[in-house]
Amino acid sequence: MNARTKKHRTSPPPLTGKVARVKTAAKVGFDPRDGLIRYIEHPERITDGSVVEYDDKFVVIKDKFPKASVHLLLLPRDPALYTQHSLIALSTDPTFLSNVRTRIAHLKTLVASELRRQYGANSASDAPYQTALEDLMSRPNPPPPSARTALLPPGRDWEAEIIAGVHTHPSMNHLHIHILSREMHSPWVKHKKHYLSFHTSFMVHMDEFPLEEGSKRFKPGDWPSWDMECWRCGANYKNKFKKLCEHLSEEFEQWKKE
Amino acid sequence: MNARTKKHRTSPPPLTGKVARVKTAAKVGFDPRDGLIRYIEHPERITDGSVVEYDDKFVVIKDKFPKASVHLLLLPRDPALYTQHSLIALSTDPTFLSNVRTRIAHLKTLVASELRRQYGANSASDAPYQTALEDLMSRPNPPPPSARTALLPPGRDWEAEIIAGVHTHPSMNHLHIHILSREMHSPWVKHKKHYLSFHTSFMVHMDEFPLEEGSKRFKPGDWPSWDMECWRCGANYKNKFKKLCEHLSEEFEQWKKE
């Protein structure tokens, strides 16, 4: 500091660091990262429609801040599981991995039918299915839903649009597996990390498990600094999140029409 | 990029860089950093009150975005001077340095009287002057302004509140010397660099010239990353500009009362 500019040097810094904050006893210890526990412990108490299904082993919920047209979370209810790190549990517990795979297979059909509901009418490759379904339902005695699939052409492969897996470093404290459509068209995709966390190796997909011990996937390094690349065309948007979003909107329009 | 997520790889990046912008011929080539030239070339045409004084060698203007209660710029009119880098010209041209010092001495009295006009009434150390002046002016035959100084006590040393000098890397292209009060209380102090540029060694004061050849002052390095320290009490605000501003407001209140 320049002596010339110093006339008074009184009591040192007023920058005392954190301002002392009065907290009520109730507030101490609150952690928003524990937010999933209420779904795990008492799914029956959730009445806002966010619980899709549950049994003694798992709860399935809609993500509160969906990053795509459909975005579910699969939550194991056993504390011995949900306190573990996802990558460890899915790489070292074959029974758990097997159970999760079974559930994911089931959830994919659920998500696929939801995608068909949302976008089937405007999808070129789903037209055969849509036409055949319309045909089927206009008969005098339409078959029940369970019998329809066998009677219809496959149409668009909606399951190919779904990704399922876990984040290398989850922010929410309870083990959760993401199941979502890959288009990332959502108002909740608000920044770079939202996108990167689903479309880079930071996302470990279900078919990559079990990871081998010491796999590099456990240590992604400085992933928030990675470039953003369009999941559909591969274009590199570097760190230009707004530009990526505009592009994703365009890709979304094309994607729906496929 | 993950192959799983890539269905289509079409034409590369839509990130085409700069958008082509239509410019009128008149606009092409204008550089806002050349904004001082109009004061230098035609001070007589400036009718907004921003020209304080001028002659054949210099123009004195009020800074358009004053960073303190008073903020003037001294501009040499000779192209052989105003095209030079301030540090070089003031370190290698003794005649110029001498002329500038003379002008600065004069301007300091001007700025000091302006500070007295703004803050004299509330200044403790200026009270003897203010009282004596009131006394003098209430006589039957008050003396003219030119005669008053000799008849009055000195009061506050307002010139000690003034800094004069140049920035190591000026943004405006024409050589200019800053003369301003050091309190930095102004709505135009909007970011870190505004503050640092006047209260670190990035500012070379008039009494530091001539710099010796090869002086480190020519290369301040990464000065925008330097900590901000209160010019008055020395408190270190690191990179907390907003906090510094709040503090400077408090210091300003004390400073006025001195």
Next chain:
DNA sequence: TATTCCGATAGTGAC
């Protein structure tokens, strides 16, 4: 990597 708010940092374009 939960969100949200705020603020610091960085790039650009401007006459």
Next chain:
DNA sequence: GTCACTATCGGAATGAG
């Protein structure tokens, strides 16, 4: 370091019964 605008990056606090 000219300003002004936008966007990116970075830390801190955080709800609900």
